Amino acid sequence: MKKKVLAAVLSLSMILSTGVVAMADETKDPSEVKVGVITDVGGVNDGSFNQSAWEGLQRAQEELGITTSYLESSTDSDYIPNLETFIDEEYDLIICIGYQLADAMREEAEANPDQKFAIVDDSSCADLDNVTCLMFEQAQASYLVGYVAGLTTKTNTIGFVLGMSTGVMNEFGYGYCAGALDANPDVTILQNNANSFADTAAGKTAANNMIADGADVIFHAAGGTGLGVIDACKEAGIWAIGVDSDQSAVAPDTILTSAMKRVDNVCYDEAQAVLEGKYEPGVQTFSLVDGGVDIAPTVDNIDAEVLKKIEEVKEKIVSGEVEVAKDKETFEAKYGDVYQLDE
CATH class of the missing domain: 3.40.50.2300 (Response regulator)
Known part of the structure; x- marks a missing residue:
């Protein structure tokens, strides 16, 4: 009887744990972790926003040993196909660069609740359990x-x-x-x-x-x-x-x-969080206080x-x-x- 009660408690604990922290995970083998960034129409060589994000992931690959990649969006019609490419390739985290990707990301995040996403400069998807919104002052x-x-x-x-x-x-x-x-x-x-x-x-x-x-x-x-x-x-x-x-x-x-805006550091940190099983959905805001700007x-x-x-x-x-x-x-x-x- 005690064993049955204990098993029931453990099962309930696992269910509650899964519900409260839906995206929590254990630390992974770096060689098995893939993080991708999808640019807005500015492209990865814009010398600015998108390039900074990619540089952060390149550093993550070098220092953490994970695999990183990027897909460029020439027009907004590229957003969904790019998202689906990384989803099909089973990337652990997909980072969307810029508010222009928000609608496409929401569509894919709702359709793929087990896929982790992050987006820079948009908080409209903060209600989703598999999206972290990265905001700056x-x-x-x-x-x-x-x-x-x-x-x-x-x-x-x-x-x-x-x-x-x-x-x-x-x-x-x-x-x-x-x-x-x-x-x-x-x-x-x-x-x-x-x-x-x-x-x-x-x-x-x-x-x-x-x-x-x-x-x-x-x-x-x-x-x-x-x-x-x-x-x-x-x-x-x-x-x-x-x-x-x-x-x-x-x-x-x-x-x-x-x-x-230290988009590079933020993308690096999100990659590290996925690697260490510390990914959290919701809104994170970075300011002068923490060196985010x-x-x-x-x-x-x-x-x-x-x-x-x-x-x-x-x-x-x-x-x-x-x-x-x-x-x-x-x-x-x-x-x-x-x-x-x-x-």
Whole structure:
């Protein structure tokens, strides 16, 4: 009788355990673990968002001994086929890069409840037990580079090129404009929505128009489109500000700084979590406090006095003394309707 009761208790325990932590698992043999990343239309060589994610997985392969791979999406019609390719190949974790993959990922996650997924910059699938949503306080990083731009400009005119106007992407704009205005209330901020993350020509045209209107520092939050922004700034001999990764290598004499989101570290950590059986669904948010966002470590082109002020501002953000506006209501309450690219 005691054995039967014990068996029943153990069975109930296993059921409850499975229900509470549906995706929990034991540590696996690294040689048996496969993690894949699916890019948005910017591609894996965008010098920014997607590339940073892939670099994180490459490091995971080198240091953890797992197998990693990527699939590029040329158009949004590639999302489902790419997801299904990794599902069919029994990847342990599929990481989707960018909110544009959210709908496709939800469809596949609901159809494949035992498949683990992660997505960067989207929390709409947080209700699913097999999805972890990786979010960033990008407005904080943008505030810092905006502050740099406001203190660096000689013409009191700076620029901002956005890849696409969405809630997540506009956080870059609110932060940048807030930082620039706090550093220099006299600054004028020229703005453009390129409406693409993969149109370098549109990025270059937008930047050239701003340069013609006197901008001497231009920040892009536009993925591959931003490479066109950087190219225009290089040709004109003005400063460009990169995004997501440290883009100084793209144009060392042109990149003033970059607003970094450590997508590489986050993808590495998610791969490690799967390897160690510690994968957890839900929302994770990364900020300046935990190093999830920051300005780039390459600071050669930033004036020493400006850099000193940036360090002071960082401390105020971390302490809560400075609260960075990241939505329309909060931004306009302090700065008015300066930001022009809202949805």
